[in-house]
Amino acid sequence: MEITTYLNEQRQRVEDRLAALMLDPVGAFAQHIESMRYSLFVGGKRIRPILCLAAAEAVNNNEQTRQCALPVACALECIHTYSLIHDDLPAMDDDDLRRGKPTNHTIFGEAAAILAGDGLLTFAFDLLSSPVSAALADPVRLRLIQTVARAAGSLGMVGGQSLDMIYAGKQVGYEVLRSIHRSKTGALITASVTCGALVAGASEEQEEALKTYGDHIGLAFQIVDDLLDVEATTEQLGKPAGSDIKSDKVTYPSLFGRETSRTMAREAVQEAIAALAAFNHQAEPLRALANYIVNRKK
Amino acid sequence: MEITTYLNEQRQRVEDRLAALMLDPVGAFAQHIESMRYSLFVGGKRIRPILCLAAAEAVNNNEQTRQCALPVACALECIHTYSLIHDDLPAMDDDDLRRGKPTNHTIFGEAAAILAGDGLLTFAFDLLSSPVSAALADPVRLRLIQTVARAAGSLGMVGGQSLDMIYAGKQVGYEVLRSIHRSKTGALITASVTCGALVAGASEEQEEALKTYGDHIGLAFQIVDDLLDVEATTEQLGKPAGSDIKSDKVTYPSLFGRETSRTMAREAVQEAIAALAAFNHQAEPLRALANYIVNRKK
Numbered sequence: 141m142e143i144t145t146y147l148n149e150q151r152q153r154v155e156d157r158l159a160a161l162m163l164d165p166v167g168a169f170a171q172h173i174e175s176m177r178y179s180l181f182v183g184g185k186r187i188r189p190i191l192c193l194a195a196a197e198a199v200n201n202n203e204q205t206r207q208c209a210l211p212v213a214c215a216l217e218c219i220h221t222y223s224l225i226h227d228d229l230p231a232m233d234d235d236d237l238r239r240g241k242p243t244n245h246t247i248f249g250e251a252a253a254i255l256a257g258d259g260l261l262t263f264a265f266d267l268l269s270s271p272v273s274a275a276l277a278d279p280v281r282l283r284l285i286q287t288v289a290r291a292a293g294s295l296g297m298v299g300g301q302s303l304d305m306i307y308a309g310k311q312v313g314y315e316v317l318r319s320i321h322r323s324k325t326g327a328l329i330t331a332s333v334t335c336g337a338l339v340a341g342a343s344e345e346q347e348e349a350l351k352t353y354g355d356h357i358g359l360a361f362q363i364v365d366d367l368l369d370v371e372a373t374t375e376q377l378g379k380p381a382g383s384d385i386k387s388d389k390v391t392y393p394s395l396f397g398r399e400t401s402r403t404m405a406r407e408a409v410q411e412a413i414a415a416l417a418a419f420n421h422q423a424e425p426l427r428a429l430a431n432y433i434v435n436r437k438k
Numbered sequence: 439m440e441i442t443t444y445l446n447e448q449r450q451r452v453e454d455r456l457a458a459l460m461l462d463p464v465g466a467f468a469q470h471i472e473s474m475r476y477s478l479f480v481g482g483k484r485i486r487p488i489l490c491l492a493a494a495e496a497v498n499n500n501e502q503t504r505q506c507a508l509p510v511a512c513a514l515e516c517i518h519t520y521s522l523i524h525d526d527l528p529a530m531d532d533d534d535l536r537r538g539k540p541t542n543h544t545i546f547g548e549a550a551a552i553l554a555g556d557g558l559l560t561f562a563f564d565l566l567s568s569p570v571s572a573a574l575a576d577p578v579r580l581r582l583i584q585t586v587a588r589a590a591g592s593l594g595m596v597g598g599q600s601l602d603m604i605y606a607g608k609q610v611g612y613e614v615l616r617s618i619h620r621s622k623t624g625a626l627i628t629a630s631v632t633c634g635a636l637v638a639g640a641s642e643e644q645e646e647a648l649k650t651y652g653d654h655i656g657l658a659f660q661i662v663d664d665l666l667d668v669e670a671t672t673e674q675l676g677k678p679a680g681s682d683i684k685s686d687k688v689t690y691p692s693l694f695g696r697e698t699s700r701t702m703a704r705e706a707v708q709e710a711i712a713a714l715a716a717f718n719h720q721a722e723p724l725r726a727l728a729n730y731i732v733n734r735k736k
Contacts, residue, residue, distance in 0.1 A: 289563040
């Protein structure tokens with residue numbers, strides 16, 4: 141399948157729906173809402189929401205499922221965007237460039253950026269509990285909220301970022317590196333896939349298989365991220381290249397070298413695809429996404 | 439009724455349950471969890487969770503309702519604590535003292551404090567969607583999540599804090615002041631009361647009456663906060679007294695003088711109590727809480 145076309149179409153669907161769901165920058169809170177919209181619509185690959193849509197499609201490719209998955213996908217993108225805004229703050233990674241544009245705090249100031257993140261995180265749970273997702277059964281909606289809260293929280297993404305800060309500049313081994321990645325980026329990627337499965341009414345086996353797919357894809361994604369930081373240019377990445385070396389971060393290439401890292405990423409992708417063995421052609425986008433993730437140039 | 443005894447008992451119930459529900463500071467994320475626990479257990483009046491419990495009690499005072507309300511009350515305190523941690527950050531109000539103790543970022547650093555707030559906010563939604571609240575019907579749980587997300591979000595508490603930052607040091611009129619307070623503190627206070635009503639299965643009329651009570655109590659709470667900032671000592675408050683004057687903030691006393699402000703607070707409390715006219719003796723704690731809020735010394 142033509143993955144580029146698929147990605148473009150899905151990205152457009154996510155962005156159109158996000159634009160419709162997101163608060164309008166009018167009224168008393170216009171300035172604050174503007175700062176959230178800036179980071180939400182500044183660009184981005186929309187990998188997490190697309191993983192959610194593709195996972196739902198793998199289980200059940202009817203129009204109703206496709207429609208139900210969209211606001212959930214949007215909530216995932218809100219969580220991801222909030223995490224980028226907070227990670228970029230001066231007190232954290234202190235980055236000026238993200239998605240090829242100035243970071244939130246360089247434009248709106250630190251206080252507004254913290255609040256933009258807080259607002260987006262809270263808005264994700266607003267979306268998941270609001271009437272826009274009411275076509276889904278209540279128990280499913282609660283499981284979605286629980287899945288996202290766990291993945292994004294202190295034993296997931298937030299905990300992972302705290303480890304990233306704690307270990308910054310320290311020489312750590314593979315076990316710590318893996319634990320940081322699993323929580324910081326892996327948890328939300330796996331949750332994105334799991335949310336798609338839940339929306340589509342996956343069986344327990346299907347859910348488990350998709351979760352395994354998500355775990356491997358998350359690993360591959362992170363290894364490639366580390367490789368791109370060494371191999372790509374700032375212009376290609378839309379964020380400063382070489383920042384891992386600059387901040388003395390332990391990465392896959394720094395631990396294993398570039399060749400071995402690339403092999404590890406390919407193996408992770410193969411395992412991800414292997415987990416989908418029981419799925420039919422509806423899982424083609426997920427398979428193509430796995431290959432895209434390891435071959436991407438940004 | 440003896441409000442002090444009631445408050446102590448309810449505070450103890452909330453703190454015991456929070457201690458049981460909150461993540462343990464062990465494993466890879468121990469440091470991060472420690473920073474959340476610090477602010478959560480450093481003290482506090484626990485007004486919001488107690489309002490939730492008292493509102494539930496006003497509608498339905500059986501043991502099942504009391505039990506169901508507790509994790510919801512705990513989630514509200516997590517949200518409140520997160521908002522204090524982020525408000526105190528150097529980029530926001532830059533406060534060193536809160537609840538009589540050093541603020542989170544002065545102990546754990548700015549990055550950890552941002553993440554402690556993020557973690558607590560996310561944990562609140564984890565609690566509301568987790569099996570600990572499963573004794574409640576699914577539609578009720580979804581309404582609770584929606585109520586909290588709306589009140590805490592960009593059109594509520596987060597939006598209010600953004601206005602507070604935007605208007606800091608600027609001379610604003612009563613309308614703006616009221617709008618800041620309604621969103622920054624009023625929304626979560628009203629939501630706390632509403633959540634109690636929802637947990638207890640309140641009728642539409644009861645929910646509306648309790649919401650009105652919450653709106654007035656929120657106003658009274660804020661006016662008294664402003665008055666205490668002028669009248670109390672730092673020791674009494676557990677946070678720097680006179681900080682509103684220092685940061686050139688418009689407050690009730692600065693707009694209306696202390697006498698008129700006190701009268702406004704008393705009137706708000708009377709209206710709050712009037713809203714409870716249809717409730718029987720089970721609403722006594724709510725009535726006593728209203729009087730406590732206007733007479734408190736910290």
